Amino acid sequence: MSSPVLSLSSVEKIFPNGVRGLSPVDLSVEKGDFVTLIGPSGCGKSTLLKLIANLHTPSAGTLNWWGGGFKDVGQKGRRMAFVFQDATLMPWATIVKNVRLPLDLEKVERTTANKRAHAALERVGLGHVADQYPAQLSGGMKMRVSIARALVTEPDLLLMDEPFGALDEFTRNRLDEEMARLCYEDGLTTLFVTHALHEAAFLSSRVMVMAAHPGRIHAQYEIDRGIVRDETFRLSDQFAGISKELAILLEDASRDSMIGQEARQ
Numbered sequence: 001m002s003s004p005v006l007s008l009s010s011v012e013k014i015f016p017n018g019v020r021g022l023s024p025v026d027l028s029v030e031k032g033d034f035v036t037l038i039g040p041s042g043c044g045k046s047t048l049l050k051l052i053a054n055l056h057t058p059s060a061g062t063l064n065w066w067g068g069g070f071k072d073v074g075q076k077g078r079r080m081a082f083v084f085q086d087a088t089l090m091p092w093a094t095i096v097k098n099v100r101l102p103l104d105l106e107k108v109e110r111t112t113a114n115k116r117a118h119a120a121l122e123r124v125g126l127g128h129v130a131d132q133y134p135a136q137l138s139g140g141m142k143m144r145v146s147i148a149r150a151l152v153t154e155p156d157l158l159l160m161d162e163p164f165g166a167l168d169e170f171t172r173n174r175l176d177e178e179m180a181r182l183c184y185e186d187g188l189t190t191l192f193v194t195h196a197l198h199e200a201a202f203l204s205s206r207v208m209v210m211a212a213h214p215g216r217i218h219a220q221y222e223i224d225r226g227i228v229r230d231e232t233f234r235l236s237d238q239f240a241g242i243s244k245e246l247a248i249l250l251e252d253a254s255r256d257s258m259i260g261q262e263a264r265q
């Protein structure tokens with residue numbers, strides 16, 4: 001059997017100022033999983049994502065990427081890409097040049113890089129804006145460019161930190177449907193952070209409900225991978241049921257977080 005994409009064993013983070021960002025976490029992410037982290041502010045969602053991205057070093061515990069250490073991440077079959085809340089596009093460069101940036105940094109030959117950048121834009125439905133500039137696009141389109149810039153590297157693991165948090169609900173729903181298509185149809189392993197319960201219910205194959213004070217995993221909730229995540233699902237009783245069960249877990253996690261906070265005061 002192949003190694004999990006990610007495995008965390010008793011990984012914790014205590015910041016230099018003594019703040020415990022994350023209590024020991026055990027987590028295993030398999031190929032094709034869509035894992036969402038949700039929980040009240042300060043529960044360690046970003047800390048956990050940054051540990052996985054190797055932007056933080058754990059204070060204790062072991063992290064493995066594809067069964068090995070971080071030094072092999074970036075090789076074929078072990079590529080990781082990020083999408084953040086802010087699309088962070090270069091305003092002076094065309095959309096295709098923005099998408100091509102990671103390939104330019106890798107010194108991929110120009111014709112190949114252009115071809116891949118155009119293909120990535122097609123995948124997010126933005127082939128027609130390749131020669132435009134970021135200022136000409138809406139917020140949702142900019143975010144799709146940011147997703148294309150991540151996809152162009154052909155990642156095996158996609159990390160997304162509240163990518164659609166700044167968008168209106170209609171745009172967010174459309175982008176969630178696009179993400180579901182990209183991730184479930186292509187089997188792209190994804191770790192996703194959100195504050196939005198309905199987004200977690202819609203997208204995930206597993207939801208990690210976290211609690212704060214201190215940051216930790218409170219509960220895990222599995223959702224059938226076989227569900228087709230489309231508009232019909234969003235309107236179904238099944239979706240309503242999943243959302244309700246998640247709301248109960250989240251309520252419970254919030255109550256635990258408040259008890260933790262009061263105990264510290």
Ligand SMILES: Nc1ncnc2c1ncn2[C@@H]1O[C@H](COP(=O)(O)OP(=O)(O)OP(=O)(O)O)[C@@H](O)[C@H]1O
Pocket residue numbers: 015016017019020021022039040041042043044045046047048215
């Ligand atoms: N660099 C840092 N130094 C000290 N403490 C930090 C640092 N980064 C995060 N923390 C603390 O660690 C805890 C977890 O923070 P984190 O940002 O991971 O939470 P979060 O769940 O992502 O919050 P939010 O939903 O508000 O973005 C918080 O108490 C936070 O104040």
